[in-house]
Amino acid sequence: MVLTKIAWRSIWRSKLRSSVVIFAIASGLLGGLFSSAWMNGMAKQRVENTFVYETGHMQMHHPDYAENKDVKKTITEVNTKIRELLDYPGVRAVTKRVLVTGMSATANKNMGVNIVGVDPLEEKEVFRIYQRIDSLSGNFFDAEKKNSIVISKALADELKARLKSKIVLTFQDYNGEITGAAFKVVGLFKTDNNPWDQTHVFVRNQDLARVLEMPENQAHEIVMVLDDFEQAGAMVTGLQSKFPDDKVEDWAEISPYLSLMSGYMDTMMGLFMVIILGALGFGIVNTMLMVVLERTKELGMLMAIGMTRKRVFMMIMLETIFLAMVGAIVGELISMFVINYYNESGIDLTFVGEGMESVGYAAITYPMLEGYRYIQITILVVVTAVIASIYPAIKALKLHPAEAIRSI
Numbered sequence: 001m002v003l004t005k006i007a008w009r010s011i012w013r014s015k016l017r018s019s020v021v022i023f024a025i026a027s028g029l030l031g032g033l034f035s036s037a038w039m040n041g042m043a044k045q046r047v048e049n050t051f052v053y054e055t056g057h058m059q060m061h062h063p064d065y066a067e068n069k070d071v072k073k074t075i076t077e078v079n080t081k082i083r084e085l086l087d088y089p090g091v092r093a094v095t096k097r098v099l100v101t102g103m104s105a106t107a108n109k110n111m112g113v114n115i116v117g118v119d120p121l122e123e124k125e126v127f128r129i130y131q132r133i134d135s136l137s138g139n140f141f142d143a144e145k146k147n148s149i150v151i152s153k154a155l156a157d158e159l160k161a162r163l164k165s166k167i168v169l170t171f172q173d174y175n176g177e178i179t180g181a182a183f184k185v186v187g188l189f190k191t192d193n194n195p196w197d198q199t200h201v202f203v204r205n206q207d208l209a210r211v212l213e214m215p216e217n218q219a220h221e222i223v224m225v226l227d228d229f230e231q232a233g234a235m236v237t238g239l240q241s242k243f244p245d246d247k248v249e250d251w252a253e254i255s256p257y258l259s260l261m262s263g264y265m266d267t268m269m270g271l272f273m274v275i276i277l278g279a280l281g282f283g284i285v286n287t288m289l290m291v292v293l294e295r296t297k298e299l300g301m302l303m304a305i306g307m308t309r310k311r312v313f314m315m316i317m318l319e320t321i322f323l324a325m326v327g328a329i330v331g332e333l334i335s336m337f338v339i340n341y342y343n344e345s346g347i348d349l350t351f352v353g354e355g356m357e358s359v360g361y362a363a364i365t366y367p368m369l370e371g372y373r374y375i376q377i378t379i380l381v382v383v384t385a386v387i388a389s390i391y392p393a394i395k396a397l398k399l400h401p402a403e404a405i406r407s408i
């Protein structure tokens with residue numbers, strides 16, 4: 001207890017030097033934690049956007065559908081399976097989709113697209129495309145109109161189309177024949193993923209199934225959202241055994257880059273903190289060596305009047321840990337405030353929004369950092385301080401009491 005008081009008072013004898021060290025630690029942590037939170041927030045947004053606009057949490061297909069997206073490789077008894085899935089624990093919502101690849105054309109231009117046939121009511125329970133249609137850009141099949149189509153603003157610009165424009169979709173039907181139909185634009189959406197926007201259009205599944213001449217009660221895809229997306233991997237086995245004639249996949253299988261992104265963000269955050277803690281360690285070593293050299297007489301006298309080398313060693317280590325802890329707490333409190341502020345207000349990058357959206361990221365980002373990260377950082381700072389304090393403490397042990405006495 002006495003040693004702790006001595007160590008605490010010692011670091012404040014030179015307030016300027018201690019303040020500089022604390023500022024350096026705090027600013028380093030602020031930079032590292034904010035950068036990590038920013039990257040983490042961008043990754044979380046990308047993953048969440050993929051779930052709510054593109055993939056959902058789990059999908060079901062015909063076992064051979066993924067090979068060549070054959071129109072005939074469908075899921076049968078779709079309505080019965082949807083009812084069973086809705087009763088399955090952990091499944092929040094389900095929708096069915098009819099999928100086909102084809103060409104979209106106007107009088108000005110044609111482009112290849114993925115045509116998605118949807119049930120509007122079910123679709124709104126699973127995906128949020130309808131929320132990305134503003135009041136001036138139509139709606140997501142609100143009216144019961146035959147052969148309606150919803151396209152993105154990006155595709156509309158390419159095709160020079162607008163609301164109420166006619167777009168001709170051409171594709172291969174269920175019997176292998178080339179077919180097509182004209183659809184009227186009723187809505188224009190815009191997500192944060194421009195390449196995806198340009199290649200996806202939405203029509204009612206009954207309209208698409210009719211033109212495809214597809215048998216009733218069939219679909220190419222069933223999409224599920226769960227109460228907790230992290231349970232998707234654990235649920236695959238149970239659902240696969242329940243529906244052995246179909247293939248069930250979780251989000252990590254559907255989009256492997258999402259799980260890779262999550263791992264990549266963890267790696268980057270780890271690398272950031274290694275760099276920051278490494279710099280912190282060197283700064284502590286340098287500072288504490290200066291402290292030892294300045295206090296040669298004092299430390300020598302303490303040993304001369306009976307303080308053991310072990311207690312001197314512990315005193316130097318405690319001083320180092322206190323400095324690091326104060327700096328860490330200040331840095332983390334400031335970081336928490338800054339991160340929470342921008343998590344609410346967002347960081348506006350609309351001046352490079354086009355570039356961000358071209359690779360699937362939002363122009364307004366929201367930094368976020370889980371609470372356990374702060375605990376991890378505190379532990380790592382203490383460990384770094386302990387390691388960094390060893391060399392200065394050893395240097396202090398090499399002092400000889402007689403030298404200090406002669407220098408008085």
